[in-house]
Amino acid sequence: MTVEESDLVLVKRVQRGDKSAFDLLVRKYQHKVVKLVLRYVRNPAEAEDIAQEAFIKAYRALPQFRGDSAFYTWMYRIAINTAKNSLASRDRSPIKYDLDLNDPEESHGVQTKLQDPDTPEGMALTEEIRQVVNSAIDALPEELKTAIVLRELDGLSYEEIAAAMECPVGTVRSRIFRAREAIDKRLREVFEGGLGRTEEMV
Amino acid sequence: MTQERDSQLSAMFDGELPGAECELLARRLTRDEALRAQWSRFSMIGAALRAERGVALHDRVAQRVQASVAKEATYGDGADTGATSSQPVPAAPDSFKTASNARWARLMRPVAGASIAAGVAALSILWMRTDPGPDPMLASTVAETPASESIVLTPDAAPSMLASSAPPVSRISSNGEPDVYVTPAPSSSPGIAPPARLANYVVAHSEYSGPLSRRMALLGLVAADSENVTPEQAGSVQPTDNATAGAADAP
Numbered sequence: 001m002t003v004e005e006s007d008l009v010l011v012k013r014v015q016r017g018d019k020s021a022f023d024l025l026v027r028k029y030q031h032k033v034v035k036l037v038l039r040y041v042r043n044p045a046e047a048e049d050i051a052q053e054a055f056i057k058a059y060r061a062l063p064q065f066r067g068d069s070a071f072y073t074w075m076y077r078i079a080i081n082t083a084k085n086s087l088a089s090r091d092r093s094p095i096k097y098d099l100d101l102n103d104p105e106e107s108h109g110v111q112t113k114l115q116d117p118d119t120p121e122g123m124a125l126t127e128e129i130r131q132v133v134n135s136a137i138d139a140l141p142e143e144l145k146t147a148i149v150l151r152e153l154d155g156l157s158y159e160e161i162a163a164a165m166e167c168p169v170g171t172v173r174s175r176i177f178r179a180r181e182a183i184d185k186r187l188r189e190v191f192e193g194g195l196g197r198t199e200e201m202v
Numbered sequence: 203m204t205q206e207r208d209s210q211l212s213a214m215f216d217g218e219l220p221g222a223e224c225e226l227l228a229r230r231l232t233r234d235e236a237l238r239a240q241w242s243r244f245s246m247i248g249a250a251l252r253a254e255r256g257v258a259l260h261d262r263v264a265q266r267v268q269a270s271v272a273k274e275a276t277y278g279d280g281a282d283t284g285a286t287s288s289q290p291v292p293a294a295p296d297s298f299k300t301a302s303n304a305r306w307a308r309l310m311r312p313v314a315g316a317s318i319a320a321g322v323a324a325l326s327i328l329w330m331r332t333d334p335g336p337d338p339m340l341a342s343t344v345a346e347t348p349a350s351e352s353i354v355l356t357p358d359a360a361p362s363m364l365a366s367s368a369p370p371v372s373r374i375s376s377n378g379e380p381d382v383y384v385t386p387a388p389s390s391s392p393g394i395a396p397p398a399r400l401a402n403y404v405v406a407h408s409e410y411s412g413p414l415s416r417r418m419a420l421l422g423l424v425a426a427d428s429e430n431v432t433p434e435q436a437g438s439v440q441p442t443d444n445a446t447a448g449a450a451d452a453p
Binding site for chain 2: 001002003004005006007009010013014015016017018019020021022023024026027028029030031032033034035038044047048051052055056059060062063122123125126129130132133134137148149151152153157158173174176177180181183184187188191
């Protein structure tokens with residue numbers, strides 16, 4: 001089974017009335033879609049808004065999705081169109097000049113929107129997750145590290161990884177899972193304890 | 203067990219899980235929040251590894267989308283979630299239907315043409331074979347003839363017509379052409395050669411007749427040869443004679 005077919009299983013579940021299957025698709029592709037939208041808008045918060053709008057549009061259009069293309073290809077098209085429309089409407093919308101920049105509250109809001117793409121806790125959490133993942137990757141045995149990197153960074157299939165690493169496909173599957181499991185174990189610690197620390201910091 | 207399930211989850215995330223297992227795990231994922239959280243973390247691990255700058259590694263987008271989708275219509279019959287659909291599934295766009303119909307019509311056009319041609323041909327044969335009903339003698343003779351040998355296209359091809367007792371009508375149409383298409387019955391006897399005089403007559407007059415009438419005359423000539431009919435009689439050869447002859451020739 002391919003990624004396309006795997007996604008199609010979830011898509012069909014959504015079409016049969018399972019909304020939580022759509023949530024799985026969103027969880028899987030949210031980061032990629034946000035990254036894609038960031039090519040059109042610089043502000044990460046705005047990119048998230050556009051990504052959210054794109055996913056909702058996708059949900060509404062999902063009954064018409066017949067699987068002629070991969071779900072993520074279809075989703076990316078929707079995201080790009082949503083980003084372009086957002087840019088076009090922003091260009092047309094009038095600029096608000098009635099903000100009182102001498103007002104500390106209003107000026108603080110403007111500054112936040114212009115400079116702070118994410119909330120401090122969000123930024124701290126993101127940075128912490130990134131560090132945890134990288135340190136966990138560094139601690140992995142070489143064969144696990146290679147397998148997960150070939151999969152996540154190079155996007156190779158298990159078969160291609162098996163050919164590159166000269167091992168059976170089953171071994172690749174096992175190595176990737178073990179790599180994820182090791183990283184996930186560290187991540188869970190962050191979510192269980194780290195998130196609280198971040199909130200305390202804020 | 204959990205280890206195996208988590209391994210399946212990892213493979214499913216990569217689209218490497220066999221279809222049947224994928225279906226089962228997808229069903230489980232809809233109910234198991236811990237498994238869904240793990241799915242999210244797998245997504246985060248990938249995003250962190252790819253060092254996607256500016257992309258926050260959290261589920262905020264997913265949470266907001268989930269909240270919005272909860273207010274949206276449920277598709278299908280909601281059987282997978284036990285929910286009841288509040289709105290029908292949107293129909294396919296009209297443009298798709300129109301295109302589909304046009305494509306279907308285009309594909310069916312040659313078939314329709316062939317059907318019309320076949321219908322016209324069938325009607326022509328029926329018209330030409332309009333048979334007033336054979337005499338009882340013919341009926342009994344034809345009934346005894348094996349089907350494989352009944353190559354006379356007149357009454358024996360339509361046994362129900364044989365049973366009719368319609369009065370005989372003239373086999374010569376108003377324009378003088380025979381209205382019965384007769385195919386000579388096979389014969390075990392040596393090939394029938396029309397008398398030279400008759401053949402000459404047909405050839406001499408063929409330029410004044412249409413292709414069909416010319417063929418009729420020739421066939422009649424061949425069929426009537428065994429009884430030495432005249433060319434004038436050849437056009438009005440009774441199929442009964444041929445059928446009888448064919449039956450007589452049958453082993």
